[in-house]
Amino acid sequence: MRVSVLGVGLIGGSIGLAAKSRADASVTGFDSDPAAVAHARSLGAVDDAAASVEQACSEAEIVVCAGPVDRLEELVAAALEASGDECAVTDVGSVKRHLADRFAAQGRFVGGHPLAGIESVGVQGAREDLFDGARWFLTPEGETEGVLYDRLQRFVSVLGARPQAIEPAEHDRLMATVSHLPHLFANVLVGRAAGSSQGEALPEVGPSFRDAARVAGENPALWADIYLRNADEIAAEADAAADRLKEMAKAIRAGDRDALEQWQEQAAQQRRSLLEGDLVGGPLVEVRVLVRNSPGVMAEIALALGKARVNIEDMALYPVSDMSSGAISLFVSGDEDAERALECVAELGHEAIKVSR
Amino acid sequence: MRVSVLGVGLIGGSIGLAAKSRADASVTGFDSDPAAVAHARSLGAVDDAAASVEQACSEAEIVVCAGPVDRLEELVAAALEASGDECAVTDVGSVKRHLADRFAAQGRFVGGHPLAGIESVGVQGAREDLFDGARWFLTPEGETEGVLYDRLQRFVSVLGARPQAIEPAEHDRLMATVSHLPHLFANVLVGRAAGSSQGEALPEVGPSFRDAARVAGENPALWADIYLRNADEIAAEADAAADRLKEMAKAIRAGDRDALEQWQEQAAQQRRSLLEGDLVGGPLVEVRVLVRNSPGVMAEIALALGKARVNIEDMALYPVSDMSSGAISLFVSGDEDAERALECVAELGHEAIKVSR
Numbered sequence: 001m002r003v004s005v006l007g008v009g010l011i012g013g014s015i016g017l018a019a020k021s022r023a024d025a026s027v028t029g030f031d032s033d034p035a036a037v038a039h040a041r042s043l044g045a046v047d048d049a050a051a052s053v054e055q056a057c058s059e060a061e062i063v064v065c066a067g068p069v070d071r072l073e074e075l076v077a078a079a080l081e082a083s084g085d086e087c088a089v090t091d092v093g094s095v096k097r098h099l100a101d102r103f104a105a106q107g108r109f110v111g112g113h114p115l116a117g118i119e120s121v122g123v124q125g126a127r128e129d130l131f132d133g134a135r136w137f138l139t140p141e142g143e144t145e146g147v148l149y150d151r152l153q154r155f156v157s158v159l160g161a162r163p164q165a166i167e168p169a170e171h172d173r174l175m176a177t178v179s180h181l182p183h184l185f186a187n188v189l190v191g192r193a194a195g196s197s198q199g200e201a202l203p204e205v206g207p208s209f210r211d212a213a214r215v216a217g218e219n220p221a222l223w224a225d226i227y228l229r230n231a232d233e234i235a236a237e238a239d240a241a242a243d244r245l246k247e248m249a250k251a252i253r254a255g256d257r258d259a260l261e262q263w264q265e266q267a268a269q270q271r272r273s274l275l276e277g278d279l280v281g282g283p284l285v286e287v288r289v290l291v292r293n294s295p296g297v298m299a300e301i302a303l304a305l306g307k308a309r310v311n312i313e314d315m316a317l318y319p320v321s322d323m324s325s326g327a328i329s330l331f332v333s334g335d336e337d338a339e340r341a342l343e344c345v346a347e348l349g350h351e352a353i354k355v356s357r
Numbered sequence: 358m359r360v361s362v363l364g365v366g367l368i369g370g371s372i373g374l375a376a377k378s379r380a381d382a383s384v385t386g387f388d389s390d391p392a393a394v395a396h397a398r399s400l401g402a403v404d405d406a407a408a409s410v411e412q413a414c415s416e417a418e419i420v421v422c423a424g425p426v427d428r429l430e431e432l433v434a435a436a437l438e439a440s441g442d443e444c445a446v447t448d449v450g451s452v453k454r455h456l457a458d459r460f461a462a463q464g465r466f467v468g469g470h471p472l473a474g475i476e477s478v479g480v481q482g483a484r485e486d487l488f489d490g491a492r493w494f495l496t497p498e499g500e501t502e503g504v505l506y507d508r509l510q511r512f513v514s515v516l517g518a519r520p521q522a523i524e525p526a527e528h529d530r531l532m533a534t535v536s537h538l539p540h541l542f543a544n545v546l547v548g549r550a551a552g553s554s555q556g557e558a559l560p561e562v563g564p565s566f567r568d569a570a571r572v573a574g575e576n577p578a579l580w581a582d583i584y585l586r587n588a589d590e591i592a593a594e595a596d597a598a599a600d601r602l603k604e605m606a607k608a609i610r611a612g613d614r615d616a617l618e619q620w621q622e623q624a625a626q627q628r629r630s631l632l633e634g635d636l637v638g639g640p641l642v643e644v645r646v647l648v649r650n651s652p653g654v655m656a657e658i659a660l661a662l663g664k665a666r667v668n669i670e671d672m673a674l675y676p677v678s679d680m681s682s683g684a685i686s687l688f689v690s691g692d693e694d695a696e697r698a699l700e701c702v703a704e705l706g707h708e709a710i711k712v713s714r
Contacts, residue, residue: 125647125708177546177553182565185542187624188601189534192594194627196534208539210632211568214673217625224618227609235606237549242599242606244545249592249599252584261581267544268574270551275567290482298669302655312655315672316571351482 001025003155004060004083006053006075007032007067008040011092011114013126015064016045018159021128030056032067040123057082062155064112065091070225076103083108088148094175095229096139100168104141110152111139111168114161129160136161139168169233176233180226184238186216207316207329284313284331285338286355289345297350298328304344305330310337329355358382358512361417361440363410363432364389364424365397368449368471370483372421373402375516378485387413389424397480414439419512421469422448427582433460440465445505451532452586453496457525461498467509468496468525471518486517493518496525526590533590540580541595543573564673564686641670641688642695643712646702654707655685661701662687667694686712 003025005012012029019025029046030053031037037049050056057063057079065075072093079089080103090112091099103109116134136156140149156163166174190213227234251259272283289301305312314331332341338354345352360382362369369386376382386403387410388394394406407413414420414436422432429450436446437460447469448456460466473491493513497506513520523531547570584591608616629640646658662669671688689698695711702709 122710125645125710127647127708130647174553177549178566181549182546182569184602184605185546185569186565186628187620188598188605189538189542190624190627190631191601192534192538192598193631196531208543208572209535210671211571212539212542213628213632214568214671215565216628217621217623220618220621220625223621224614227617228612228614231609231612235609238602238606238609241545241549242602244548245541245595245599245602248541248545249595252588252592252595255585255588257581257585260584261577263544264574264577264580266574267547268577270547271543271570271573274547274550275570288482290484290487298655298659298663300660302659303657306655314567351484353479353482 001155002028002059002061004028004030004050004056004063004079005046006030006056006063006065006079007071008036008045008123009066010122010125010130011116012064012066013040013043013045013123014116014128014130015066015092015159016040017043017126017128018131019155020044020047022160023155023158028056028060032071036123040126043123043126045123045126053078054082057087058084060084060087062151063087063089065089065093068225069093069095069222069229072099073102076109080106080109086148088145088152090138090152093229094179095226096137096168096171097233098229100139100141104139104168105143107143107145108148110144110149112152112156113137113171114156116161131156132160134161136163137166137171138163139171140165141168172230172233173237176230176237180230180234181237181241182212183215183218183223184234184241186213186218189213190216211316284333285335287330287332287338287341287345287352288355289328289330289350289352300348301328301330301345301350304348305332305341308340308344310341310344359385359416359418360512361385361387361407361413361420361436362403363387363413363420363422363436364428365393365402365480366423367479367482367487368473369421369423370397370400370402370480371473371485371487372423372449372516373397374400374483374485375488376512377401377404379517380512380515385413385417389428393480397483400480400483402480402483410435411439414444415441417441417444419508420444420446422446422450425582426450426452426579426586429456430459433466437463437466443505445502445509447495447509450586451536452583453494453525453528454590455586457496457498461496461525462500464500464502465505467501467506469509469513470494470528471513473518488513489517491518493520494523494528495520496528497522498525529587529590530594533587533594537583537587537591538594538598539569540572540575541591541598543570543575546570547573568673641690642692644687644689644695644698644702644709645712646685646687646707646709657705658685658687658702658707661705662689662698665697665701667698667701 003019005016008029008031016027019027027046028048028050029037029040030050040046041049060083063079063083067075072091089109092112096111099111114136116131153163312330313333316329332338342352360376362373365386365388373384376384384403385405385407386394386397387407397403398406417440420436420440424432429448446466453468456468471493473488510520667689669687670690673686689695699709
């Protein structure tokens with residue numbers, strides 16, 4: 001199989017590595033930055049470096065457009081132009097509808113979005129196994145040529161991912177909720193806090209603030225593009241969230257304790273069903289360990305859990321104030337693992353408790 | 358010094374331990390659950406177990422009310438009633454104004470709020486050093502007796518905390534922003550996502566969702582009380598956040614790329630000044646390591662960083678889909694530590710990059 005990758009960053013490079021070793025493909029790479037293709041070639045992520053999109057695409061059976069979000073339309077247009085009638089063209093961008101609107105009618109384009117990788121990382125982070133087990137959305141439509149869609153779906157599976165067909169509009173709505181909205185919240189949160197703190201640092205803020213604010217202001221150029229490309233879904237999501245907050249404000253002012261407790265319980269239930277559906281050992285259980293936040297402690301604990309075969313599914317550090325001490329929350333799957341984690345931590349001489357949620 | 362602690366959970370028990378060993382105090386404990394006081398006594402957190410609030414307070418110089426939020430008004434009233442004219446009464450609740458409104462006029466009550474500890478943890482987690490370096494808000498007012506305030510402030514310092522005077526209303530406003538609002542956001546987020554996903558699990562959601570949703574539905578009974586006690590500030594905060602989201606929706610719909618990028622940059626700046634003001638080594642730098650999320654890897658990395666004297670200030674796990682692989686984000690203080698972290702991780706054979714934010 002002849003695969004072309006246009007844009008060889010983390011995603012493009014990883015596709016190249018996996019396509020070569022798992023699909024036995026010959027991979028041609030193109031990047032507007034020639035040094036990036038050269039680097040990709042030295043890493044074994046591409047066989048050949050093409051000097052132009054035309055050169056990259058002319059013989060390809062699959063073209064993957066993996067450039068930055070704001071360049072994708074242009075890349076896909078060039079790829080469709082330069083590739084043959086039996087070549088499938090796809091992309092890996094995080095917004096899908098604008099591409100589908102423009103290109104789906106051609107039948108050879110099917111948008112894609114692997115949920116893996118980090119945008120701001122270059123080809124040096126590329127790995128053959130980046131997509132193992134990852135969801136990879138594909139957006140076929142009525143006009144899509146079946147044989148080409150089939151080829152793409154198999155290709156994505158061979159790379160290690162789990163392909164899932166989704167309508168472009170539904171994809172963008174889902175991303176607006178689960179990915180874009182948290183970024184808006186983070187920005188609102190730091191804006192509100194900056195107003196409250198009058199410019200001073202808030203070293204003593206709690207873990208809920210740190211967790212929610214972590215993505216505030218992430219990668220301005222990339223995010224400005226995402227806001228623009230998925231504008232109406234993100235704006236609709238922001239409006240809906242705002243309406244919900246207004247309702248909450250009303251309920252809180254009304255002071256109906258039962259309603260507030262019920263609402264909190266419903267959120268707990270929603271959180272569990274959203275995040276813990278697939279865990280083998282059962283719902284996440286939080287084990288909180290009170291420790292000095294010194295370099296060695298976390299290692300010691302993680303090592304002990306590793307030896308006891310307890311996998312840490314998620315974790316959060318809760319440093320207090322000067323970070324001289326704090327808590328580590330370890331989320332493990334199911335009560336059995338939680339009990340083993342408690343034993344391990346106790347053996348190390350730390351206090352730990354299972355936190356009821 | 359004779360100190361009484363009413364309510365011996367994590368906070369009350371830790372106050373007892375620290376007061377005994379650092380202030381050489383004799384500590385009397387009371388709890389509506391007699392087993393909790395007995396446990397506290399067996400842990401050395403109190404010298405004597407009192408059978409009633411009256412018995413606990415009659416000889417005290419300082420009474421600390423450390424019961425649950427919804428019991429505090431009642432406890433403070435009983436403590437003021439039962440204690441002598443020269444006894445200072447304080448509390449450790451996370452909402453301050455309603456107590457100040459009712460009790461500050463008496464001059465012997467000064468509200469308090471240590472930013473340490475976790476509500477749902479019992480006395481078994483108590484530690485002498487829980488408050489080391491932690492901010493401890495105190496809310497003196499015009500009527501406060503100077504000598505009693507001075508006693509409380511010294512006491513809090515001896516426990517290891519950093520006392521800071523703040524007006525009750527300002528305290529509650531600050532908490533509404535930095536602590537209560539993130540909880541509202543988390544609840545809205547899981548509610549929106551539950552609507553989008555139609556009840557299915559979202560194992561593939563990104564790290565921004567996981568981080569922001571972590572506190573959704575936390576401890577319904579406790580949070581219902583917090584919403585009620587700080588109702589107007591939280592409702593005002595929710596309304597203000599809603600207004601900001603509506604503005605954002607408008608800006609996103611307007612599609613002014615420069616404005617959106619600028620807004621993202623402002624959020625990044627606000628995040629930095631809020632969270633990184635006090636870090637010795639400089640602003641947080643994110644080092645992202647691409648790894649298998651197997652039990653041993655995190656330990657190995659943490660251990661290597663520990664040996665290289667690189668402290669991990671914050672971290673986040675970014676598991677993908679089935680959690681078979683993912684990324685660990687390590688936040689370290691300053692570029693120097695980041696470079697050392699990169700070296701350590703490279704020596705272990707993992708790919709790592711410094712993420713530009």
